[in-house]
Amino acid sequence: MALNVNILYRETIKPSSPTPYEHTTYKLSLLDQLCPPMYAPVVLFYSEPGKEFNKNVDDHLKTSLSKALSHFYPFAGRFKDSFTIDCNDRGAGYTRAQVDKDLSSVLNQQDANSLQQLLPCNPHDRSADLCNRVILAVQVNIFTCGGVAIGICIWHSVADASVLVSFVRTWAAVARGGSIDSDGVVVDCTSFSSQDLGGFSTGQYSDRDVLPNLVTKRFFFEASKITALREKIGSVGPSADRPTRVESLSALIWSAAIAIAQEKHESLQDLRKRMNPPLSEQCIGFINQLAVSQWPLSMNSSEYSGLAGTLSQSLRIIKGEYLRKLHADGSYLERIKHAGDEQAMKYIGGVITISSWCRFPLYETDFGWGKPTWLGTAMGLNNLVIFIDSKDGEGIEALVTLSKEDMAKFERNPGIVKYATFFSAHILTSKV
Template sequence: MKVQIISKEILKPSSSTPQHLRTYKLSVLDQLASPMYTSVVFFYSPASEDLCKNSDHLKDSFSKTLTHFYPFAGRIKDDFSVDCNDDGAEFIEARVAGDISMVLEQADINQQQQLLPCSPYVKSSKLSTDQVTLAVQVNYFNCGGVAISICIWHALADASTLATFVNCWAAISRDPNYVIDEVVFDCTTVFPPQDLSGFSLHSFVKEDVLSEIVMKRFLFDGSKVAALRDEVGNGPSLDRPTRFIAVSSLILGAMMAVTRENNAMQINAAFIVVDLRRRLKPPVPKQSIGNTSQLTIANWPESESNVLSYNGLAGKLHESIRMMNDDYIRKFHAGGGYFNLLKRAGEEARKGSNLTLFGFSSWCNFPFYETDFGWGKPLWVSPALKFNRVAVFLDTKDGEGIEAWIGLSKEDMVKFEQDPGILTYASFTASI
């Protein structure tokens, strides 16, 4: 696939950021976000008009949106703050030889990453003070189809933030008078920042390490998810699990079978990224930017790894998520508990700890498929990211099923695909 850049510029907010808002403070959840860009690609079917002619309109609505999301037009100042200096965000336009169908028919993560405005992975653990925190790329296919990709520095955006930003941009593109509610909140009182000297998560997202990982899409359509919820809920640990817990339990069970077959160290824990916005009292507005999400860990004795059923795994996952209530969250962060947890986990990993993890990040129930710039809702949405031993979930377009992007070594992926449960409930078809 040939992608040719036709324009590249820095766009500033349409209105200057007031002086009293020039410093955006990072919470500990922002500080501990993976040192990478959160990315997403939206694919749109060919329209009756030449969308390339709408370039100025897209740029204008983008600048207006930046006025409300002003930290995205700033630069990382230090470990504790962003300088909201209106230096701007990068806006790139590109032409792609061929039809959009060639991407939709393959669902290849490496191909999708060619449509991103930058690599999601950086060479160091932090951005320099002159690097953009937000970049977008509008890709025009020969057939008239369009793919809009967004990369936001993870310290400023979790998946919820990503959905909020792109939907606000799309809304302003449709209606220049669209009113955006406040999106910038100071969360440092609940999630106080920490001194991270000598601590880094960079080793987990190095591009050279991830280049050896296979990231594949597994489709669980609505009817299969409903059947799986019935099967997983048949037991004493949990009755009628959510879509997320049902599919996660199936994937965990398959991964544990893979490690047993490899005679490798058994998976005895799972981490789940939990959105905390509605779990706090009062709730943090769902459109708030930043990382109002954190990891929770479900674990079990190694002796149980060979006997845990789907229902047993579902119970473990449910309990770890359920404990994330307002009281627990506030007490945990008041004493720097979250940072200490990750620091200990890093130290144990270096010592060869017997805690073997598989991770889940759910982007379900975020309005990605509502993103309409004026030419209709997207055909498909992809995260275009690679992770090792992590599953990223998105809704299917109808909102009933789940698309799971799963990253494994080549050897593990071959065995994972042959698991009876995966063969029963998942479809591997590459075509969208």
Template sequence: MEVQIISKEILKPSSSTPQHRSTYKLSVLDQLAPPLYIPIILFYSPHCENFCKKSDRLKESFSRTLTHFYPFAGRVKDDFSIDCNDDGAAFIEARVSGYMSMVIEQADINEHQQLLPCSPYAKISKLSTDQVTLAVQVNYFNCGGMAISICIWHAVADGSALATFVKSWAAITRDPNNVLDEVIYDCTTLFPPQDLSSFSLHNFVKEEVLSEIVTKRFLFDGSKVAALRDEVGNGPSLVRPTRFIAVSSLILSAMMTVTRENEAGQQISAATIAVDLRRRLKPPVPEQSIGNIFQVAIANWPESESNALNYNSLAGKLDESIRKMNDEYIRKFHAGGGYFNFIKRASFSSWCKFPFYEADFGWGKPIRLSPALQLNRVAIFLDTADGEGIEAWISLSKEDMVMFEQHPGIFTHASFSPSI
């Protein structure tokens, strides 16, 4: 696959941002967001509309959409705010040789990252004032297929906010008169910003570590997920796990086994789960709100118990950690300033039910998605196109990945391309 850039420009909002909205305040959840861009790639089947017409429509609707998401067209001002100065967002177009179907099927993270408008991994802990917070790349394959990739700086958006932007952009592309709901919500009263100068995330992503990590897609189709839910729910800890809990329990168990065997004396004694807070707060925050409105839930256990934990007991611990994330717990947690401790853990982020598959720009809904993100011991979950199954994009060291694939539960329930 060869990617050739054919145009690069900065697109500004179609209408100027009012003076009273010139500053977007960051909450403590925004401040704690990892220093990276969140990427997503949406793959679309060939469509008869010609290249020039598609390009013009996408650019015009992109500018219109930025008017509603004006912080995305701004620049990071400092640790506490975004300058909504309408400097614009990056819009790149590229020609791609080869067949899109092969790129989708092979699920090679390195190939997928070539379709992104920028590297997800910032070389610094925060953006400078001249770097874009949002970048898009529209990739036109020679076979007629198209992949739209978006990268958003994590401090201004979580996965849910990214999905809201993509869905809104698609809606305005289909109908320029489409009316969008308000997406700007001030979370600083709920989660006041803090002086976090002593709290460093500089080492969250190390490039020398990335070179040793392998990311693979594991597909759990709807029938396998249904069977897994029955298997995981067969016990006293949790009777009927969700799709997410069932698949997470299997993956976590496999990761724990691999760690025990490959890292002598080491045990995974915790798992973190990114939990969307929009519906959990009272009153609830509008679902379409931008920013980071999620909390990391932690399921943990004594290392001495690790060997005795089966799927059902792990499912119970994951479920319990999520269920306690109610309004009272969240407010007490932040009142005490109790962020989180980076212990030996596995991390899970579910993008299931985010409306990426609803992003119809006028030539049909996407046929496949890719998160194109590589973080060690992190599993990112996406819905399959039919909404029944789960795609788990899992990153592990090369040595761990070989053993992970051989775990009986993974081998039984997941489809994947084995390591050579």
């Protein structure tokens, strides 16, 4: 569904206070450098905040954004080079837009491609030079019904999903009149020191996965269906091996992907809690690592228990000692360079990547007019699945991006048909 989005104006929001001199340079880590060059997007949807508040929504949001930026100072800076951000307070992008439809016209669609129209920039647009590109941009969209959608894009190497959530919730807290804890909001992560990439580029990976015929659709898994799936998988082995919600759904979707000739699964893992000692939740950057699982096409993929067990094993090894050894000798970059070629020789087919945003409290993001009715993301990468908790925290919604041809096959998969709901009836739009 195409939306008619009219851009009313654009401006730059600068931090409310200047960045202290000792914080004017931010060094990227190796993991930041290896992140594909793209923005991480999210869109938060709100029912009508009230006509009186609508008249002042811009000033209110811009003022609170300015205050939040003073604590997340790298987000208002610009890249100096591929290693460094100059925290020069040049500011974040802010766009105000009007949408020609009601909020319900977006919320009641299974097709999620229209979300990109509510973002301040194309997540994969690299037309601007790196040093002139904004690190953070926001677009406030007002619908004809009075509903609001706030689209946010942040450069992915500077912020993963965990940091994005932390920033958005801080911004919302300021908008509600709350205070910010000035201690430890931004922590420099030195556990993965930067390196000279020696000509190695991650751009090729995102270029490979950004295709013209991609479609993103929403699949909702009710709590009862997830429980049934977990019990089905857990009944095969010991009760101690019962998979988590995310592992169960990952196995289900991986099985469907294998049926359309995919056999390799990657799960993006936040390393903050897996380090020893754990890193601060406020530690900015792309602090993630892929947990890779493989399943040859020759093996039966209809038994979810085998897939879930393979996934679980790949996740369990990513712990503090494993990570310390992996990065201790500085050879991690070389392993990354050669991993793709080695795996391509062993396996035929493609890759499906799953990123879980479950347990991130995005539905608690209240700018002063209530919590979100719904939220989504629009990465637009081929063979990518993102899990997001439902508003009640019990179910899980999967945003699945595939080619049009593969999506048609995916929707007909018996497991998907059995466990997923195709219409987003779980979203309450009665007030919209």
